[in-house]
Amino acid sequence: MTDRTGESRVWRAPSIIDVAREAGVSAQTVSRVANGMDIVRPVTRDRVLAVMDRMGYRPNSAGRALKSGRFRTLGVIMSELSSYGNTRTLEGFATAASRSGYSLALTPLWTIAQAGLTGALTRMADQPVDGLIVVLEEHELLESDLVRVAKIPTVVVTAGRKHPYLAIDTDQAQGARLATEHLLSLGHQTVWHIRGPENSHGARDRAQSWADTLRAHGRVVPPIVPGDWSAASGYAAGRRLAADPSVTAVFASNDGMALGAMRAFHEAGRDVPGSVSVVGFDDMELSADFQPPLTTVHQYFDRVAVAAVGMLVDRIEHNRHTVADPVPTELILRASTAPPPVPRAALAGI
Known part of the structure; x- marks a missing residue:
């Protein structure tokens, strides 16, 4: 000037x-x-x-921090920013943090090579943040890594419970049980499962609950059909399942794989839900616009985020170690599920 x-x-x-x-x-x-x-x-x-x-x-926020001992900033380390669940959870973090008078400092991890994660945790622990939210899978977190951030309050999201840090997650097991019991209640003899990635604790918990629910009802537990969260893997699984006429009910571990499976069933001439019923998991916005609209398990990502921020702020401001129960899910009934088809022999009166 x-x-x-x-x-x-x-x-x-x-x-x-x-x-x-x-x-x-x-x-x-x-x-x-x-x-x-x-x-x-x-x-x-x-x-x-x-x-x-x-x-x-x-x-001058730095000057105020020196006086108060707080920066009013929460650090977030998260991988797979493009995934539906992480996008919704990050949005929830931002909203909840703002309402509590905090801003966010995000460190995305494009790769989970251990050196990269270790470096990210170290850098974040050295940043002007009051606390840290870590959104990573259990297998991605080594105890030695979390020790690096022990000097600041930390909450771990969707990473299992095998660590000493405050943690919060969706009730994965409850959601899978709701999906499986719904299909059994319609009269299906058993339910097939398209599983998420092997290293995902969410996929693991859903698969375990699916199998436990079938056993609890005295039903046969079919072999798991593998997937990787993508619609393409659901399509491949659906082509395999469509060839077996005994398959009348499928629970996919997320909505993307459910969409791919339904496409495969349609191409094979297997009507959904007339010939085979399909249930997903997540309740992404487009699920209601699938053809047919998808019955699915709704995850409350916003509630998980609010709980995580609340636990962290409580730890920062009051030194309280608040323990929160897993956030419940809800089964959303739409048009992709129905009773199993009547066997031809029954229709012929035999």
Whole structure:
């Protein structure tokens, strides 16, 4: 910028002294207003705020952190930002953190090579954050890594419970039980399962619950059909299952694989749900627009995020170790499930 003589001057952000002089108050009063203290008279506070807005004054967050011992920032380490669940969970973190007066510092991991994860945890622990939320699978977290961040409060999301840190997750087992029992209640003799990746604890918990539920009802547990969360893997699994006429009910470990499986059934002439019923898991927005609309297990990613942020803020501000139960799921009934087809022999009256 230039002054009245036409000479260039380097722009300088307004200081607390500038605001105090313009508002006709002390620097201490400006500091109290900036920190939200309620001991300033309303008329004075409003005048100071108006001057701060007009001058573009921004309080020195680093200075405030030195005084209060807090940065009002939560660190998040997360992999697979493109996945539906992680996207929704990250959105929930941002909303919950903002409501609690915190901002987020995100460190995405494009690869889970152990050196990269170790470096990310170390860097985040050294950043000006008050606490850390780690969203990684159980197999991706080594005890030695979490020790690196032990100096700051930490909450682990969707990583199992085999560690000493505060943790929160969806009730994966309950969701799989709801899906399996729904299909059995319609009259299907058993339920086939398209599983998620082998190294996913969520996929593992859902598969275990599916098998346990079938056994509890005295039903045969069919061989697991592997998948990798993608619709393409669901399609491959669906082609395999469509060739077996005894398959009348399928529980896919996520909606993407359910979509691929339904495409394979349609191409094979297996009507959904007339010939085979399909249930997914997640309840992504497009699930209601599948053909037919997909019966699925709804995950409350926002509630998981709110619980994680709440546990972390409670630890930061009150040094409380709040333990939260897994967040329940809900079965959403749509048009992709129905009773099994009547055998031809029964139709012929034999």
